Amino acid sequence: MNETVTACLLVIGNEILSGRTQDKNIQYLAKRLNDIGVRLMEVRVIPDERETIVATVNEVRAKFDYVFTTGGIGPTHDDITSECVGEAFGRKMFRHPKAIAALKVYYPDLELNEARLRMTTVPEGAELIENPVSAAPGFRIGNVFVLAGVPVIMQAMFEGVKHVLKGGLPMRARAIRIGLGEGVIAKGLGEVQSRYPTVEIGSYPSARRGRLGVSLVLRAVDPALLERAGEEVKALIRSLGEEPEEEAGEEEPAQPAKA
């Protein structure tokens, strides 16, 4: 029916796997990709290990339309993402003149030592992705986009490169909040889902403004279907004696809700 454009995110970094750092990149990219009609289908968090990175890049770049990596492109010994992506593509690495120029403009007084020059080293055939925050660029090669791990830099890089992505139709979402438990609504909700197989209906218990309840989230490409399925869900809720409440924006599931 509609062409789905898919993406995979590789979060590369021991600091996420050790629990030292709370990831903030998954949610950002998930939302921004969805905005332009690209569906994030999988995320993998993997360590700073050459074999794992090379194998994973090669696996997922064959499987998804786009691959984004975050992390591991700084100047220190543990920053091995760039060379691993080069190896995955079987490309030699070279110091990109534009990357060197960017560092020189940004840090006129800094010595471009070997470590800093590592940040200018990209696989042959790569196109640079500008870093307006701290100059050292990311790059794109094939369908793989290599971005920084520090969220503010990653975001700036993504915003600068996203115009090259060709998205499909974006998923539209609608969320309806109820004070009922999931166990009350489950049967009827499953029936609505059966009638609308192309509408993705999720049920998420959580607390909101101190009140326990469930957010029913409907997502679909077709706005008319989304509207119709949403009205059926609302009618279901009313038939259970509750008034549905449309909700906007995100929330975080933090508290248990009665089943």
Add this chain to the structure above:
Amino acid sequence: MNETVTACLLVIGNEILSGRTQDKNIQYLAKRLNDIGVRLMEVRVIPDERETIVATVNEVRAKFDYVFTTGGIGPTHDDITSECVGEAFGRKMFRHPKAIAALKVYYPDLELNEARLRMTTVPEGAELIENPVSAAPGFRIGNVFVLAGVPVIMQAMFEGVKHVLKGGLPMRARAIRIGLGEGVIAKGLGEVQSRYPTVEIGSYPSARRGRLGVSLVLRAVDPALLERAGEEVKALIRSLGEEPEEEAGEEEPAQPAKA
């Protein structure tokens, strides 16, 4: 040298991949597993899709010592984790009498309708994992631990079941904070890393109390090696004219640091 016990976490849920929900389970499990000598080696976030879940469970349970799943064990139609794990193991599903009893105790006035009974349905051979928060249990089968997605419930389940995990030696960590850029320290740091191949040395630029800098994180199983490598890093920092600062606890990389 030391036996490394490994784990993989599967975060199952469209709400993470759509960006609606910020994951909070990765960091918690990463830390708690590390505390008991289990190393989280990989995380995958995958959608609520049968084929993907079944294939991924089978792939990672063969690859890692332990697998944890979060999400998808509620009563609604989109909660398919339990049956997918059953399918991955080739087991039939059954309603576990203890799970039914737990729900009856917890919700004496609730009707145990079909939807709620789904939450008592586990693969044959599974052992229940207690849910002290909202009764509906998780379960363990083989090396796969199926936990709830709501963080407070996931955490309670994990704390209740972690005694069955056999960890290796825990990684100890030490963090040293410097006000220098990564580009200044990179060369010397790489040399320390070469001398201590079994000490994992990471370099993480970030802001802390408003000050830009870099956290150098050393992780190792052997406390003596960790101590010696740490002292070499400190000596390196002093040789660059800076006073190293031991730091405790976590921080979040939020701001760019000069390269």
